[in-house]
Amino acid sequence: MTRPQSPQTPHRIALLFNANKVYDREIITGIGNYLLSTRVAWDLFLEEDFRCRLTGIERFDGDGIIADFDDPAVSEALRGCPLPVVAVGSSYEDETHYPPDLPYIATDNAKLVSLAYTHLIGAGLPHFALYSLPQAPENRWAQQRELAFAGLRAAEGRSAEDIDTEIYRGLSTSAPAWNQATEQLTGWLEKLPKPVGIIAVTDARARHLLQACLIAGIAVPEQVSIIGIDNDPLTRTLTRIPISSVIQGTEEMGRTAAHLLHQMLHGARFPGRRIRVPPVGINVLESTRHQPLASPYVMRARHFIRQYACQGIRTEQVADYVGVSRSSLEEYFRRELQCTVHQEILRHKLDAAKALLAKRDASSAEVAIRCGFTSLQYMYAVFRRELGCTPREYQERTKSTAAPGQA
Structure with missing residues (x-):
């Protein structure tokens, strides 16, 4: 009472x-x-x-x-x-x-998984998988997401045996088992047909997937596209490649x-x-912006650029990582992306700068340092050339166009 x-x-x-x-x-x-x-x-x-x-x-x-x-x-x-x-x-x-x-x-687990699955289909991916959690009474919700994924795959004619290979539970990611869990996860990733879209039952699982891909040199999102569930801001802070995520209600x-x-x-x-x-929607970020590419050299180069563009890398370093000459890599980029390696690096720097300026009241000097521009003046020149405004004008513009209460 x-x-x-x-x-x-x-x-x-x-x-x-x-x-x-x-x-x-x-x-x-x-x-x-x-x-x-x-x-x-x-x-x-x-x-x-x-x-x-x-x-x-x-x-x-x-x-x-x-x-x-x-x-x-x-x-x-x-x-x-x-x-x-x-x-x-x-x-x-x-x-x-x-x-x-x-x-x-x-x-609604079924709608969470269906929304993620539909997003990966829309990204043009031909293969799909799911990274879950070990079976346990406290993980019943994860097993429900497995059932939802299996139902979607079965509806497309996949056999039960094939679906079993697409669902991986792995180990609990405790500190003592971390290395073993990552090694086993990497083994599963390497066996999957590529390119593949993987739904992780949480953002924490998505982050583990991304780390395994980075360790194994698997390009994200060109070879493996990753989408999590939770839209956890901490996960976005801890990853070099921002992870797309389903926003729960x-x-x-x-x-x-x-x-x-x-x-x-x-x-x-x-x-x-x-x-x-039902879920609210999806926060679409870099991990599922899949763009089919013919050249493995361009895939590997973009994977490197995505991680290190803001650390001031140069074209020569990208070519060394890929293992081809600078001139050959430039030719592959012109053929596939119609741009130079330098322009691709600069695009990532500019995107990072725009995100920082839009998100908080950061100073232009701080943004220039964090995004790898050689000087504040150079960042100003890039903004004027590419966007027709200064960094401060861009920041004010994003504030003025934000929804009420979000500026």
Whole structure:
């Protein structure tokens, strides 16, 4: 039973989420947005990782709970809890995997995978694969994404045996097993037909894929295009090649969960109600900008340029990496891309500079250094020649064209 409330007394609500994960943080953000938009008064109990003190949570002296049910330990701990509880987590093909007596807000795994798959098809890729997680009770959501991928492939006539080779679970990427996990992942990558588009069940898995490709010298996205799920800004910070990612509807999940609990605190009941929330869209970045190329030398050169353009590399260094003469590489570039190697390096520098200027209030001098321009004056000359404006004018232009609240 909930505690008696006066109009001035806020409800005491426990949010059982792992705030170290972007998925959980965005659900919490959605809950917070609901409270701000409705001016609902809740006193929130939240730990960075509640699982450390999960024992006894069913005796929480409060009024309601919103919890991440992807971890079976949470479902077990809250079994028989007398408080109103709203469950949040993965969607399941098998209805028996849902808690039978609770409202449940789910991310739609089938639509997440379908959106990623359709994007890779649109990028012109002929082969597909999925990088998942080892089977475990806490990874049931990942196995649901495997089922969604397998269903899409089966619908296109792929045999069960072929689909098995396209799905790889690998090892858990703990520190002691990191090298072994990367070696085994590299072995799987090398056996896949190229070019191939790979869906990773999380951005963390996508980052591991990218690292394995870089170690093995596999060009991304020319040979392997990678798309993750979560749109985690930390992943983008930690990778030399920005990774495309499906944006989950996590904030909407949080808002919906808060709305249901708000109603339940005033007597409403929704036993067994299921709400699936679709993805928002895709943040398309460099890892899936696949451009079919005939020359392996151009593929390898672009792979190198994509990683090191902002470190001030020169055409000679690219040619040394590829293993051909400068004149031969220039000929391959003119034939395939209708530009010189220097122009391709400069394009990446310019794109990086534009991204920095648009994202935050960075100084032009800082941007010039970070993007590998030899001087601030040279960067100004490149901006005027290519864009018809100075870096500062470009920054002001992007601010003025941003949507309200985003400038």
